[in-house]
Amino acid sequence: MHAFVSSRLDYCNALYAGLPSKAIHCLQLVQKSTARVVNNVSRFDHITPTLQELHWLLIRWRITFKVLVLVYKALKGLGPAYLQDLLAPYAPARLLPSESGNTLVVPRFRSKLGERSFAFQAAIAWNVIPAKLRFSSLLVFKSHLKTYLFDFAFNTV
Incomplete structure (x- = not known):
């Protein structure tokens, strides 16, 4: 069940x-239903x-994970x-000691629709993650x- 549903939730996510969250809500309902079946949890339980x-990321964070891996x-x-x-790497006019490096330029758009583009979403998400992650190997x-993302999503930090 997990492999069947999760692979379809992750496909091109x-x-x-x-x-908007409203559009992702349907996918989140599918994930929650799958978790209930996998762990035999009543529909009335939280x-x-x-x-x-x-250790499943919510759909919103699975999307962010996929985008960041692609970046x-x-x-x-x-x-x-x-x-x-x-993706355009950010190059400051002068190097500052506090500049951690390896960040991306966030493109500007005149409309809200442009903010849904891969370039915008990727730059925003990439610039937020800790710098130590950006310089590690792929598996790490x-x-x-x-x-x-799990700690951030479930506020366990």
């Missing part, structure tokens, strides 16, 4: 980045402890070149990123 026990791969030359073309990046 980077396209959902920037969607689902958050079950999601934490299964990491694009910046390291492991992903498609067309994604790398959408994925592992620590999931832990970081």
Whole structure:
């Protein structure tokens, strides 16, 4: 059940980045129902402890995870070149000691629709994660990123 449903929830979910919560709500209901079936939890019980026990990210954070993995791969030359073309590294006019480096320029748009673009969502999400994550290897990046997002999503920090 987990493999069947999760693979479909994750398929092309980077396209959902920037969607309003109302649009993602249907996918979240599917994930919650799957968690109830997997752990044999009543529909009247609170689902958050079950999601934490299964160590499943909520749909919104799964989307962020997927986007950040795509950004990491694009910046390291492991992903498609067309994604790398959408990402512009931030280069300050003068180097400051406090500048951690490896951040991205957030593109500006005249409309709210432009804020749903991959370039905007990727830059916003990439600039928020801790700098130590940005400089790690792919396997360490994925592992620590999931832990970081899980802690952030469930406020366990």
